Amino acid sequence: MTIRRILTARLLGICTLAALLGLAPSLAAAQARIKVAAIYTVPYEQQWVSRIHKALKAAESRGEIEYRSSENVANADYERVLREYALGGQQLIVGEAFAVEAAARKLAREFPQTAFLLGSSGKPQAPNFSVFDNYIQEPAYLSGMVAGGMTRSNKIGLVGGFPIPEVNRLMHAFMAGARQTNPKVEFSVAFINSWFDPPKAKEASFAMIDKGADVLYAERFGVSDAAREKGKLAIGNVINTQAQYPDTVVVSALWHMEPSVDRALKLVREGRFGAEDYGPYSMMQHKGSGLAPLGTFENKVPADVVAQVRAREADILAGRFRVLVDDSQPKSTTAR
The missing domain is CATH 3.40.50.2300 (Response regulator)
Known part of the structure; x- marks a missing residue:
């Protein structure tokens, strides 16, 4: 037997043993990561x-x-x-x-x-x-519809980080949704000029509550804490925090980054990654966003409001309704 045949036989034996031990798939996976x-x-x-x-x-x-x-x-x-x-x-x-x-x-x-x-x-x-970016203006609109149906004072407060397009469009969508279910609603808008300063967001929320707001849009951390302390309601943004605030957070507009990440990984793997706008993959049609379950507020939100929200949600998914994108800085509508 030649040296080449001997080496080939040994290599085949090693590969067979690796396959039997279940090592071949893991090695391939490691190389593919x-x-x-x-x-x-x-x-x-x-x-x-x-x-x-x-x-x-x-x-x-x-x-x-x-x-x-x-x-x-x-x-x-x-x-x-x-x-x-x-x-x-x-x-x-x-x-x-x-x-x-x-x-x-x-x-x-x-x-x-x-x-x-x-x-x-x-x-x-x-x-x-x-x-x-988090193009979640569609569930933000739906969460606004819920807020419009839950306020008793007809005053809603919105606390954001910075007035950049990614924040502005969500606030405008939320406000439009609230007006859909409650044309009488008024808004107080404030920006804390920070992406992560819960105490500052909390203080801004207290000021709005003092002016009569009974529902707060929690674009930043700290807002829901203020609402809980004062016995008011909050609407979540990006993540669902109802488990932490079961009697405060009514519903949340959720962002799912998985569709964007999965697409990028697929294109990198195939050698086809290029310059692209991934914004649409954060929209409801691609499962990049959605409205969280009402959970603890299932029986607290008026049935007619829930029906309106579900109907509008179906219209969005079917392409019959489009939430307008407004990147301009939102303004308060309540009297100072």
Whole structure:
């Protein structure tokens, strides 16, 4: 027997043994895992970031990716961390670039072989810079309908982070939904100029409650705490916090990042990732958003309001109704 035949026989024997032991699939899976890094300027538990982190952790648990991430990265350090990940051979980098657009886009040009999927108010940048945001104005509208039906004072407060398009459009959609079920409703709007400052959001909420608001739109953490302390109601945003506030949070507009993440991973795997706007994949049609169950408020929301919400939800999914996108800064309508 020649040396080549001997080596071939041994190799076949090793492969057969690996297959019998169940090692071959795991080795193949390990080789197929995509290297993904994420950069977050706020803590993992912040609403917006938590949804991205959750989707990527799910892909990691399925064995699809090798996942690394950094939280609380200051804007001044963003470019440095981004560069370190790119130099480290990450195939896909995910994060938010709202305050560091120029730096992120510059890095993408320097590393054309790396796929970038970043939250951004701008457009995609060829060949490798895709953008996304939480286009959840549809469930925000539906949650507003619920709020309009639950207020007794006809005064609703909205507390947001910054008046950027991604926040403004949700507030406008919420307000339009509230007017749909309650044309008499008035709004107080405030921005705390921070993405994560629960005490500041709480104080802004107290001020609105003092002026008569009995339902609060919790775009930021801290709002629901104020509502609970004062015996008022809150409407959640991005995540469902009713379990933590069972007598306070009536319903929430949910964001699901999984459709966007799964699409990006598929394109990276196939070598077809390019410059694309992932915004539509956060809409209800793609299961990127939805209205949370009423849960503890199932029998507390008026039946006629629930019927209106379900009908409008069906119209949205069927394409018969479109929630308008208004990125302008919302204003208070209540008398100062």
